Amino acid sequence: MPPRDRVLLVVLMLDAVVLAVVELLFLPLAFDGYLLPNLDGFPLPLMPVLAAVTTPWLVSSAGKLSPRLAVAAAPLLAWIVTIAWFGMFGPGGDLLLTADWRSLLLFAGGALPSAVVLGKVLATTLGPTT
Numbered sequence: 001m002p003p004r005d006r007v008l009l010v011v012l013m014l015d016a017v018v019l020a021v022v023e024l025l026f027l028p029l030a031f032d033g034y035l036l037p038n039l040d041g042f043p044l045p046l047m048p049v050l051a052a053v054t055t056p057w058l059v060s061s062a063g064k065l066s067p068r069l070a071v072a073a074a075p076l077l078a079w080i081v082t083i084a085w086f087g088m089f090g091p092g093g094d095l096l097l098t099a100d101w102r103s104l105l106l107f108a109g110g111a112l113p114s115a116v117v118l119g120k121v122l123a124t125t126l127g128p129t130t
Contacts, residue, residue: 005065009074012062016075019054020082020110023047024096027106045102051110055079056117063121072121076114083107 001009027047031039058075065071083106087097097103 001066001071009062009065009071012058012075013078016055016058016079017082019051019058020079021086023051023106023110024083024086024090027096027102043102045105048102048105048109051079051106052113055110056113059114059117060121063118067121067125069118069122073118076111076118079110079114083110 024047029035029044029046031037031042031044036044055076058079059072062075063072083097087103088095090096
């Protein structure tokens with residue numbers, strides 16, 4: 001892998017880390033009157049949608065650099081490790097991943113579409129088997 005592609009892979013992994021942190025910090029966003037209008041605390045699950053769009057895009061971009069599993073899966077692994085680490089041991093020891101449906105939706109929204117894209121990258125690498 002050329003040095004330019006290695007630098008780009010590191011940038012993609014850093015993007016995954018930054019996106020995971022932002023998604024965790026804004027996960028409890030709700031219509032509670034503080035930031036958004038007051039609608040009796042109705043949750044706004046915007047971060048799982050952001051994860052479902054950006055994380056597969058990062059995996060696809062890494063797969064274009066190299067079809068190897070370690071390269072293509074690097075942004076997904078960086079995202080998962082960041083979600084797990086920051087979710088359990090957040091800033092100041094706060095627990096950002098709570099046991100509710102939004103945390104599960106965030107993880108599923110980021111990991112499942114990315115795994116599908118990773119499978120597509122690996123399938124096009126291996127080609128048809130006869």
